Amino acid sequence: MTETPSNPFYGTWFNHRWPVWAGKLLKAASALVRTRLVGVEQAQNRTCGVAHWHGDELALLPRFGHLDITLLVSRSKDGERMAAGASALGYRITRGSSTRGAVGGLLALIKAVRQGHKVVLAVDGPNGPRGVCKPGIVRVVQKTQVPLFPVGVAGSRRLVFHKSWNRAYLPLPFSRQIIFVDEPLFFPQKTDPDAMAQCCREVEQALVKARQKAEALLARWT
Numbered sequence: 070m071t072e073t074p075s076n077p078f079y080g081t082w083f084n085h086r087w088p089v090w091a092g093k094l095l096k097a098a099s100a101l102v103r104t105r106l107v108g109v110e111q112a113q114n115r116t117c118g119v120a121h122w123h124g125d126e127l128a129l130l131p132r133f134g135h136l137d138i139t140l141l142v143s144r145s146k147d148g149e150r151m152a153a154g155a156s157a158l159g160y161r162i163t164r165g166s167s168t169r170g171a172v173g174g175l176l177a178l179i180k181a182v183r184q185g186h187k188v189v190l191a192v193d194g195p196n197g198p199r200g201v202c203k204p205g206i207v208r209v210v211q212k213t214q215v216p217l218f219p220v221g222v223a224g225s226r227r228l229v230f231h232k233s234w235n236r237a238y239l240p241l242p243f244s245r246q247i248i249f250v251d252e253p254l255f256f257p258q259k260t261d262p263d264a265m266a267q268c269c270r271e272v273e274q275a276l277v278k279a280r281q282k283a284e285a286l287l288a289r290w291t
Contacts, residue, residue: 092130092154099131101242102224106132107286108250111218116185117253118210118217120272122280123191123199123235125222128246134159139181139188141165141174143195161186175205182213192272197234202269202276207256211268216253219272221279223247223287245291249283251275 112119113136121129139161142152152162163181165174178188188209192202210217226244230237240246254275256268 088150088153089157091150092157095127095154096131096134096158098242099240102240102244102246104132104240104246104248105286105290106248106250107283108218109248111250111253112187112216115187115216116182116213117187117215118182118206118213119187119189119220119250120192120202120206120217120276121189121220121222122276123194123197124233124237125220126191127237127239128222128224128227129189129220129248130155130158130160132248133189137161137186139163139178139186141178141188141190175208178205178209179212182209182215191235192276194235199235200273202272204265204269207265207268207272210254211256211258211260214258216255217272218253219251219275219279221249221251221276221281221283223249223280223283225287225291245287247283247287247290249279249286251279251282 119138134155140152140155140163142148142155142162142164144164148164152164156162161181163174163177165177178190181188188206190206190209192206193199194203206217224238224240224244224246226241227238228241230239254271257264260268
């Protein structure tokens with residue numbers, strides 16, 4: 070008995086469509102998470118950069134697709150799926166990397182800012198280590214002289230994907246969640262390498278504080 074050959078068109082179509090379905094399902098599931106947005110109005114109507122930690126994506130993505138935000142997504146296969154899902158949620162997507170030497174990705178973000186769009190970047194990517202800010206987002210806001218808003222997330226119950234390097238998590242239905250946008254950071258237009266390292270430490274400290282403030286608000290809420 071011969072096997073029926075697979076349909077390459079169907080496989081390609083499915084691979085392109087399931088991230089879109091996943092994005093819409095994530096948005097629907099997020100409606101079941103009781104979420105308070107704190108400080109979002111600071112960044113809502115202005116061109117800016119936004120920084121967050123890797124792992125917070127599934128908490129943040131369903132919430133802000135309506136705010137004309139540009140995301141930098143890697144050119145990997147996982148990045149292709151991420152780009153399709155995020156586009157379905159309303160985000161503008163540019164493909165590339167934010168790490169050292171990845172000029173194209175950073176230039177695309179700088180261009181987006183100069184066109185009046187917000188840009189968002191997980192600052193400890195694309196491959197970690199967790200909690201260590203790379204210079205990419207600092208270079209973007211330096212070149213464009215826009216503020217950088219640090220974002221912290223705290224949730225009462227979540228499903229953590231322990232095998233992922235960034236310990237990504239999914240907020241569980243009927244849990245409570247705080248998304249906290251803290252005071253903006255500003256950086257001089259030009260810095261030497263030592264000063265750049267200090268700028269990255271400032272971003273790390275601001276993100277730690279933003280998460281702590283979110284956790285404090287969540288503790289009072291629960």
